[in-house]
Amino acid sequence: xxxxxxxxxxxxxxxxxxxxxxxxxxxxxxxxxxxxxxxxxxxxxxxxxxxxxxxxxxxxxxxxxxxxxxxxxxxxxxxxxxxxxxxxxxxxxxxxxxxxxxxxxxxxxxxxxxxxxxxxxxxxxxxxxxxxxxxxxxxxxxxxxxxxxxxxxxxxxxxxxxxxxxxxxxxxxxxxxxxxxxxxxxxxxxxxxxx
Numbered sequence: 001x002x003x004x005x006x007x008x009x010x011x012x013x014x015x016x017x018x019x020x021x022x023x024x025x026x027x028x029x030x031x032x033x034x035x036x037x038x039x040x041x042x043x044x045x046x047x048x049x050x051x052x053x054x055x056x057x058x059x060x061x062x063x064x065x066x067x068x069x070x071x072x073x074x075x076x077x078x079x080x081x082x083x084x085x086x087x088x089x090x091x092x093x094x095x096x097x098x099x100x101x102x103x104x105x106x107x108x109x110x111x112x113x114x115x116x117x118x119x120x121x122x123x124x125x126x127x128x129x130x131x132x133x134x135x136x137x138x139x140x141x142x143x144x145x146x147x148x149x150x151x152x153x154x155x156x157x158x159x160x161x162x163x164x165x166x167x168x169x170x171x172x173x174x175x176x177x178x179x180x181x182x183x184x185x186x187x188x189x190x191x192x193x194x195x
Contacts, residue, residue: 002162004124004133010159012050019157023053025180026155031060033183035118035151035176041067043081043108043149044120046090046098051122052155058087069108070100071139079143081108110147118151119144121174126156130174130186131165144172151175158182 014022030036042061047054061068062085069081073094082100084090093099100106121140123132132154134140144152154177161179177184 002125002133002165007125007160007162011157014050014157014159019050020053022157022180023047024056026052026157026178027054027056027060029178029180029183030057030120030153030155033153033176033178035153039066039116039118039151041069041114041117042120043069043071043117045071045122047122048095048097052157054120054155055087057120058084062086071143072099072102073097073139077137077139077142078146079139082106083108113147113149115150117149118153119149121152121154123154123156123160125160125162125165126154126174126177126184127162127165128177128184129164130154130177130184131167131171132174132177133165138170141170141172145170153178155179 090098125133
């Protein structure tokens with residue numbers, strides 16, 4: 001059985017300098033991925049509570065002239081994403097997490113999400129087949145169920161990778177998980193019984 005709190009405690013106890021160094025390695029791996037290079041839109045969160053630092057990725061996406069959207073959580077456990085043009089636009093929101101201003105004309109139109117969109121996704125625990133455990137409220141699973149985003153990329157430290165996560169019907173796997181050591185990709189399952 002996975003001890004999520006033990007893994008989160010290990011993440012919390014990472015030396016702050018090491019956390020930033022590992023985060024830079026992860027950012028560099030993402031920037032080198034075809035999914036990132038081919039994207040025109042990046043959905044990305046602001047790190048919180050010792051997660052992989054995302055500021056470098058946010059700034060790089062802005063410098064690369066990508067449309068950058070960041071999430072705001074709603075009381076009904078859904079997410080809305082709003083466009084940002086600079087990282088210093090973020091304000092302290094729910095739970096002290098940095099988030100964009102809720103300006104309606106900057107809100108992501110979920111119906112217009114294209115195949116050139118990538119979503120950088122947080123989580124507490126991941127496995128090598130790109131399943132994830134979030135923080136228990138299902139925000140991203142709801143968002144992925146509502147929006148057809150092909151490139152769902154989790155970022156984590158290698159210490160957050162476990163051999164196997166048991167999933168349920170509401171859990172939506174990622175297409176890739178990037179750590180400082182590896183890029184894990186979702187295995188394709190043949191449903192044609194070999195035909």
